[in-house]
Amino acid sequence: MTLPNTPSFRLDGKRALVAGASRGIGLGCAVALAEAGAEVILAARGREALDKATGDLVAAGWTASGAVLDVTDPDRVRDLLEEIGPLDVLVNSAGLARHGPALETEPRDFDAVCAVNIRAAYFLAQCAARHMQERGGSIIQISSQMGHVGGPDRAVYCATKHAVEGMTKAMAIEWGPQNIRVNTICPTFILTDLTRATFDDPQKRAWIESKIKLPRVGKVEDIMGPCLFLASEASAMVTGTSLLVDGGWTAE
Numbered sequence: 001m002t003l004p005n006t007p008s009f010r011l012d013g014k015r016a017l018v019a020g021a022s023r024g025i026g027l028g029c030a031v032a033l034a035e036a037g038a039e040v041i042l043a044a045r046g047r048e049a050l051d052k053a054t055g056d057l058v059a060a061g062w063t064a065s066g067a068v069l070d071v072t073d074p075d076r077v078r079d080l081l082e083e084i085g086p087l088d089v090l091v092n093s094a095g096l097a098r099h100g101p102a103l104e105t106e107p108r109d110f111d112a113v114c115a116v117n118i119r120a121a122y123f124l125a126q127c128a129a130r131h132m133q134e135r136g137g138s139i140i141q142i143s144s145q146m147g148h149v150g151g152p153d154r155a156v157y158c159a160t161k162h163a164v165e166g167m168t169k170a171m172a173i174e175w176g177p178q179n180i181r182v183n184t185i186c187p188t189f190i191l192t193d194l195t196r197a198t199f200d201d202p203q204k205r206a207w208i209e210s211k212i213k214l215p216r217v218g219k220v221e222d223i224m225g226p227c228l229f230l231a232s233e234a235s236a237m238v239t240g241t242s243l244l245v246d247g248g249w250t251a252e
Contacts, residue, residue, distance in 0.1 A: 007234040012037035016089035016231065017081075019071055019124060022049035024192040025142055025223050026093030032224035033089065033231055034062035041084055043069035044094075071120035074127075081127045086135065089231045090128035092121055093142040102155035110156050117160035122167055125182065129175050136179030140230050141168055142223070143184035145246040161186075165242060172240030181239035185226050188246040190218040213248030 016033045020026035021042035034040045034057050042057070044050045047068055054066035067080055071094045081087070096116040098109040125139050132139075146154055147161030165184060172182040189208045191199055198204050199217065208217060226243050229235050244250055 009232045014038045014088040018091045020094035028220035029227040032228045039063045074123045087131045099153045139182045141184045184242040
């Protein structure tokens with residue numbers, strides 16, 4: 001009997017770009033990919049936080065560099081991808097939320113959230129795919145459980161994340177013949193510096209805990225394993241789908 005070989009989770013020799021990598025989920029994804037052997041380019045808008053994150057990865061012994069990037073500027077996105085050259089993995093963790101009642105949504109807030117969560121995500125994936133045409137690759141959008149359900153005060157956010165889920169499926173169909181896989185990771189509420197105010201509100205935390213079926217809320221480390229899985233050959237037959245890391249939120 002010939003036993004099958006377990007696909008590798010290693011990323012040695014691979015090059016990865018992580019957008020929104022200076023903190024939170026994006027930083028966690030950058031660490032996971034770098035620890036697995038990838039050369040990681042961290043991209044974010046803020047120079048100070050970006051330099052700190054990049055320096056910490058290098059100090060840990062991993063291969064990393066930083067690039068200032070506003071993902072809403074498609075020309076800068078295109079130029080950066082040209083500078084980077086061949087790419088094997090894209091993780092897009094850049095996102096924006098401006099929550100509030102749907103009856104009170106202002107056009108400027110709607111446009112701002114759509115500009116980051118849909119438009120930027122679309123053209124970043126497009127540029128990455130152009131640099132993956134010859135060798136294939138993995139495109140990972142950090143979406144949300146709210147791309148599968150609704151939630152109070154989240155009409156705009158839900159609209160954008162549902163859009164990301166749809167465009168991911170369409171891109172996976174188009175780019176599959178080039179061995180470019182396109183998937184989303186859909187976290188539940190993850191405790192980060194940006195979400196701490198939400199968790200500090202007793203009423204909001206109670207609502208979150210009532211929806212998550214596991215006995216705790218999410219943390220950044222919960223996203224790192226799924227990111228590594230989708231970036232590696234361990235998920236070589238996975239495309240056009242979403243990996244829900246929601247503690248059972250969407251199970252009911």
